[in-house]
Every structure is written in structure tokens, then in C-alpha cells.
Amino acid sequence: MENDKKTFFLYPGQLVVFKEPMNIMTILGSCVAVCIWDVKLRFGGMNHYLLPLWKVQGLRTPKYGNVAIETLIEEMLKNGSSAKNLVAKVFGGAKVLETGEGNIFEIGRKNYEIAQEVLSKYNIRTAVENVGGLRGRKILFKTNTGEVLMKYIDKTISNNN
């Protein structure tokens, strides 16, 4: 394991892009994280969103998929990327078996669908996706190699991840 790099723990609703080598780590349940990597400039960023769409409730933050993915792409472009060099890796969107309001079982699927939708709108290829299922995931994205390590989590995880 490479121990020379720093690890950044990404909380739900946060979004980061690192030009320097960094391990970005997060834990996902029904949430989805999109990792975007620039194959040419070899750097990347990641988001972690809880809900698919911002429906004008409260602040327009990356807690919502449509905002999170567009903002992440914009951040990559601001850092010098061209859209054609970007690839995406999508994780999460599990069915979290907890009772909640509305279509709680559908949130994982909807979170994944919005990723497909926004990425295809920007013509960004999805290189890898590991989504759905009943288990949570722990992922670690290496921003200098574009590699993502993933491990399933068996214990119950909260709705907020």
C-alpha cells in the first residue's frame, strides 16, 4: 500500500478536486460518488451526493446529484481539463433497508440514473461502475493514477451515506 500520500475523507455533500496526488476516501450507502479523472493531465476529483435532484429546496449544494456532477465537471475544466479527456467511475446507490419517507428504496437507483444522465450530457465516458445491491461501499480514489479501491461493508449503514 502506498503510504506516502495523504488521505482526504469526503463527507456527504462535499466535493473536491486535487491536482496533487491524494487518496480520497468515502463511505456510501444509497448515496452515489462520481470519481472523475483526467487521463491526460492525470489528476481527479470526487463528489458524494445524497439525493438525485435539487428541487429548489434550500441551498443549491452538491448534496444533490445534478448539482454535484455538474459542479465536479466544471471544477475539472477550471483546473485545465478538456471534457474529452475525462472518464468517470461511479459507485454506490445501494438499496438501504431502512424505513423512511417516500420512495426511500428508490433513492439509490435514482441517484445512479442521474449520474448516467448528466455524464452522457457532457459526453463523459463511464469507465467503471459498481452500483446497486444491498451493501454499502467504502471507496478510495487515487487522484494520480485514477485507480479506485473498493470494499463492501456488511454492517448496517445509515441513510445519510
Added chain:
Amino acid sequence: MNNISDYALLKELQRRLKRSDDLSAELYHNKNELLELNQKLEESEMFKSHFISNVTNELVNPVSSLLALSKFLKNNNIEDKEKIKKFSSLIFSEAFDIDFQLRNVFFAAKFESGKYIVDYTTFSVVELVKSILKDFEHLFDKKNVTADIELKKDKLHDNISTDAEKLKVVFANIISNSVRFSNTNDKIIIKISIIQDTLQVSIRDFGIGISPDLTDKVFERFYRIDNSINSENKGSGLGLSVSKQIIEILGGSIRFEDHDNGVEVLFNISINQNTENIDDFSSNGNEFFFDGDMEVF
């Protein structure tokens, strides 16, 4: 075709009819959702344009008075100490207001870009509230409003672990709203309860109150109850949406309760965060989780 019985055909037709009905219902639902969303977007756009004019109102005007007041002090050789004190406290209160409004704008911008950091520390919550009351002293004095703090706890101390700077913004927004909407000589009651892993807060004022159908709307960004330029209650319309966002980040919830006289704001946050996730940066500590059963993409 002859192989299909009438019964099977009927069943299939029924199935397809049902599917078509379901799809129509879904379409109808989606259409309504879209219309509602559109209306909300229009409202949001309207709030946003109000925000821009509010910013002018709330930045340009105080800056003009700051300039005028400081120029007067600079150019006139005033020896009356009381007068100097009066002028400098006016300057302070104007500058304080600008700083407070800008803080909300900065926080909103940070949250909207996703570039915020959660910085956990351990501190006394009562001391934090007292420091805010001290900061807003000029606002309290102006209306002769007083504040009472009531503390309930199941520990010896009132120390909590959370992001102090962010919690301070929440308290500051709610307390300043309470004072602004209070009547002269009113009282504000701040109840703090620290039980197990939760901090619960109630901030109750006895002011002009809020209509029950607005208790959710106030959390929308740029929303202000009174949007008129001459409103004596200042604000960007960002304070409560910023506060709600902070509360959610700190693992809690916030709501308004309207009373016959005045408003009660209730919020709670989790105060005993798992330290494993607290360090935003660690050199290597977290990686051992990937030693076994790991997949690489």
C-alpha cells in the same frame, strides 16, 4: 395465434391496460411535479433578484454611513469623549452588520461549491452562546431586549464536540432574527439541553411571530418575509438556509414552531462524532481497511 386461449388473451390485454394506466398515472404525477418545480424555480429567481437589490441596500448604505461617520471623526477635532464614543459605536454597529451579512454569503458560497471542511473541537456551548450575546449586545440594547439561558445536562460540564465556527453561525443567525423581530422590552429564552449524544436547543422570542404556512419557506435561499426596501429588519435571506445546511452537516435537524405570541426555533445536532472520520487528512491511517476483500477499478 390459434394457440392462445381467449382467457390468456383477456389476461394479457388486462395486463397491458393496467400497465398503460400505471404509466399514465406516473406521467400525470411527473407533470405535476414538473409544474411545481417550475413554480419554485420562478420564485427562487425572484428571491435571487431581490437578493441582489438587498445586497445593494445592505452593503452600500452601511458603507456610506461608515465613510461619513469616520470622515466626520477624522476631520473634526472633537474633544467631547461621549460624542466620540457615540460615533465609534455607530461605526462598530454598521461594520458588524456588514461583516455578519458577508459571513452568511461566504458560507452559502462554500456550501454551494461543496468546498467546506468540518472542523471538530471540544468547547463549552454556554460560553459560545454568551459570546454571541456579547457580540449582538448593541442590537439587544437598541430594543432593550434581554436573553435568558437555561441549561439542562446529564454531565458535569457543558462541553460538546462539534464544529464551533459553524455552530456559532447557526446561533448568531437565530438569535439575531429573534432580536430583530422582538418588540421593545421583550425577552428571549434560550434553552440548551445536553443529553447523551445530542445537543438540543430552543430559542423562543415573543415578537411579531410568523404565519404557520411560512415556517418551511424561511429555509429557502434568499427568502425574506418582508422584502420591502424600507423594512427595518435587515437581512440577505441567506441566514436560515445557511443555518439549515450547517445543522444537516452536523447531523441534526431544525424547525420553526409558531406560537400565539412569537416564534420558537428548535434544533438538535449530534455532539459525539466518531473520531475515525474526524481527521480530514491523515497520512495513512485509513488505508488498512482495504487490505482484504478489496476490489480495484
